Amino acid sequence: MPKLFLTDDLVFTASCPLGKGQEIYWDYPVGVDGRIRSDSVSGLGLRVTELGHKAFVHAYTFNGRRYRTVLGSTVVLNVSSARLAVGKRQRRLEAGNNPDFDRTDPRRAHLLTVREAIDRYWESHVSGLSAGYRYNFAIFVAHWLRPAPTVASKRGHNSRRRYKDFGTMFADRPLSSIKPLNIEEFQKQFSSGYVFNSALRHVLALYNWAIRMQLVDMRNPCTPIRARKVIRRRRDYSTEQIRQIAAHIFYPVFEAPPEIDHLEGFAKRNMALVKGQVATANDQMEELSNFMGILFLTMARPSDLTKAEFDHFDLEKLVWHKHNTKGIKLSRSLYEYAYRSVPIHPRVAGMVRAQRLRWPESKLLFPSHTDMTQPRDNFRKGLDRFKAMPGVPEYFQLYDLKRIAISLMLTAQGVSHEAVSHYVDHKGNLETTMIYDLGLVDPMRPVTERLGVLLGV
Numbered sequence: 001m002p003k004l005f006l007t008d009d010l011v012f013t014a015s016c017p018l019g020k021g022q023e024i025y026w027d028y029p030v031g032v033d034g035r036i037r038s039d040s041v042s043g044l045g046l047r048v049t050e051l052g053h054k055a056f057v058h059a060y061t062f063n064g065r066r067y068r069t070v071l072g073s074t075v076v077l078n079v080s081s082a083r084l085a086v087g088k089r090q091r092r093l094e095a096g097n098n099p100d101f102d103r104t105d106p107r108r109a110h111l112l113t114v115r116e117a118i119d120r121y122w123e124s125h126v127s128g129l130s131a132g133y134r135y136n137f138a139i140f141v142a143h144w145l146r147p148a149p150t151v152a153s154k155r156g157h158n159s160r161r162r163y164k165d166f167g168t169m170f171a172d173r174p175l176s177s178i179k180p181l182n183i184e185e186f187q188k189q190f191s192s193g194y195v196f197n198s199a200l201r202h203v204l205a206l207y208n209w210a211i212r213m214q215l216v217d218m219r220n221p222c223t224p225i226r227a228r229k230v231i232r233r234r235r236d237y238s239t240e241q242i243r244q245i246a247a248h249i250f251y252p253v254f255e256a257p258p259e260i261d262h263l264e265g266f267a268k269r270n271m272a273l274v275k276g277q278v279a280t281a282n283d284q285m286e287e288l289s290n291f292m293g294i295l296f297l298t299m300a301r302p303s304d305l306t307k308a309e310f311d312h313f314d315l316e317k318l319v320w321h322k323h324n325t326k327g328i329k330l331s332r333s334l335y336e337y338a339y340r341s342v343p344i345h346p347r348v349a350g351m352v353r354a355q356r357l358r359w360p361e362s363k364l365l366f367p368s369h370t371d372m373t374q375p376r377d378n379f380r381k382g383l384d385r386f387k388a389m390p391g392v393p394e395y396f397q398l399y400d401l402k403r404i405a406i407s408l409m410l411t412a413q414g415v416s417h418e419a420v421s422h423y424v425d426h427k428g429n430l431e432t433t434m435i436y437d438l439g440l441v442d443p444m445r446p447v448t449e450r451l452g453v454l455l456g457v
Helices: 008-013 079-094 114-124 131-140 180-187 193-212 239-250 265-298 302-306 346-358 380-387 400-413 417-423 431-439 442-455
Strands: 022-027 044-049 054-062 065-073 319-322 340-343
Touching: 044 079, 054 079, 065 079, 114 193, 131 193, 180 193, 239 265, 239 400, 265 302, 265 346, 265 380, 265 400, 400 417, 417 431
Parallel strands: none
Antiparallel strands: 022 044, 044 054, 054 065, 319 340
16 A cells, blocks of 8 residues: 555545555655655545545554544545544544544444453453363353364364353443343353353453443443352262272273184174274273272362373372362462372372373373373263263262262261361362262261161161
8 A cells, every 4th residue: 555645636646556446545754756744644544446436534543453434535525624634533542532432333332342341351351360261251251262272173063052152242232231131131041050150250250340440330230130049969879889980990890802813804804993992992991990090099180180290299208299279279368389299099109100101201190192292181982981880870970089089088987077178179168078978878877777776766
């Protein structure tokens, strides 16, 4: 785009080159004759279309975004009047006002739209939070900010979202025009209580930030919307089920590979494929057994173990330096310790050594099979096979290993709540630990039997 000092003669003779839809001549101190002029205005331009239409435009930046606005046709304005108009608009910009505030475009009826507020909130606050929080915020409030997957795959390619995120639903609406009825309309999309409360929490935080930063002067429209009460369904385990689960974890029985020496032709080929599948399944089950065994004996969260590294374990002193925890913060407001140290069972040390033999080049204890720099994201296939084993209920989850181990310690060994709460890294209170007392029914049967003896029934 040419840069020349705009004059009335240049406006009259300016044309659009062939093959282009339009051409913009920006006002510049150097004229066509090479002379330097002092009255040029930055941001003023002359737009000439291929059909010969000419108009003055103003390009500027507001709220971190670039805009271009048509000032008027050259039939109405000349160069001097266009420079005066741009000068007035620049003074409004310097004062922090939008020069197009009084225009009739309904999308720009306010200084700050919902999408602009979300982008600013993301840059100033959300971007510094954890990856999990950023992901949840993106799927509920700003889907365009959802991070791209680290590994290209077709996972979820055919799935379709049943809801619109808040930013997409009200993108060009003024932030202050959102009412509780709009929030209610957005929340009606979610039938699950967990999802409903999560979406409401993120939108509530967005408006709290905007009000705190004085971007809007209003009541939070999310305040009248009440969070749903969620009743969690308990997953109970009997003593026999716990014994079966522990036996499958610490004493796994692997499927024997088929014999193929006595076969020939296609039968031998097909059986060789089956043998490879069996070997793969056994390998998956062996690694899953190590994962679940460490969870069982350390009562750690699965997220703690997936991010654990070999260097975090002192196998001679039987200590695990947990660098990735989400519970107790061993810190004050001005400092924080790098890790927490907890003792481990010798069987855990053996499982760590087995993982080192399996992944000698990896830094992570359980790395991804495709990229060893990333943690393994799931054990879906192996967990499906584990649930199919005898005595394992269908509702079994990896997190239940922590709950079962705590329940056994609390009910059978008499370990104090405080000791268990500190070991398993609960968030500074004992209420979470005390919930696990209700996890098992069988250890409490002697209480009922003794009561019956005393009452003579």
